[in-house]
Amino acid sequence: MDDATAVAQARAGDSEAFRLLVERHSRALFKLAYRMTGNEHDAEDVVQEAFLKAYRSLDSFEERSQVSSWLYRIASNCAFDVLRRRQRRDNPTDSLDVEDAPELAAATPGPHRLALGGDVRRSLEAALETMSARERAAFVLRHFEGRSVKEIELALGLDTTAVKQSVCRAVRKARQVLRPLAGTVS
């Protein structure tokens, strides 16, 4: 049974058809969620939440769309929610729309020290930690997942300008950390 048929049957009340979709797409969504949240437990929650939302919005699925893209969008949005909640929890005074992290990154010596230590992976993780929820989500989707700005707009519910700004800010932060390593790592 292909994905589109499975969605159609799930809409008609066939839970086994929906089960097929869950079994088919869970691993891919987990990978995406892990990249976005950087946390295994959060990624598990995202997968669960994404399928729950998908099930509840089966009727809004447009038949001309790809099921995998639809699920991907829902999961991205759920992961973005997790990042925003985390940001709100860790920085309760921040407004969600205020992208104030460049200053924060500049004032944080940790990533630089890590970069000079030659640990690319840890440096990148540290850089991701300095990004706002929006920056991180946009960067992961653009850089790691290869999604276009248009696709990111749809996934995160942001406009073009916001997505472009977020990607650019995130890249600045990543570069700040990675630049010392460029040329020293083959």
Place this chain on the structure above:
Amino acid sequence: MSHVSEDDLVLLHYCEDAGEDAGAHVASCEECAARLRALAETLSLATAPDAPERGDDYGAQVWARLRPQLGLPELALESPKLVPFRRPLWPRAAAFAALAAALVLAFLLGRRFPAEPQPLSAEVRERVLLVAVGEHLERSQMVLVELANAPAGEVMNVAAQRTVADELVSSGRLYREAAVRTGDPALAAVLEELERVLLEVAAGPEALQPADLEKLQQRIESRGLLFKVRVVGTRVRERETQRLPRPVTTS
């Protein structure tokens, strides 16, 4: 034209729209072209983090966790041999588990706030706890027996056991906490050991492969878990009986 901004270079790097002139400028400006190459070189270091591996049965696990949230009915059984295990027990056990959890919670609250007026005496609360734990151990024992006696070398459908194990994990934690609070470390230890195995069953695949089943059986056997559960269950039942109110005699 002045040189291309950093942000436009980023957009060009990702083949996104950076304005009509930006691309043309980079094509004709060696300095900006070098900046774009440097950007690409730096960003090439940023590779995606490796996500922890998830097995082929991961989707089935997600589905098992998701199913109750979707309000779907219980899983249909594929193996007729499991019917006697599940059908007669399930409705009664589910209702009992809910009642027992509520009663144990009341028991714990009673312990935590002893100065508050209590509708139940300590003796009654203890008996309620004993009944609940006894039922919990009995149900757990049935799951363990099913697993321990399953034929080796065959794939076992554990859908029914998983559902029960999932419930038992939640209620078991509550009882374990109660056992710790009431100063019964032996019971708490068995409940903890039991919880680990039940958790493994609850979080595991629906179709248990022969190798996994063998591991689980070895784990149950090597630690004498079934025996421990039986012993503790018997002890709990005895204590429960001792707590029964004395029959009223009319002679």
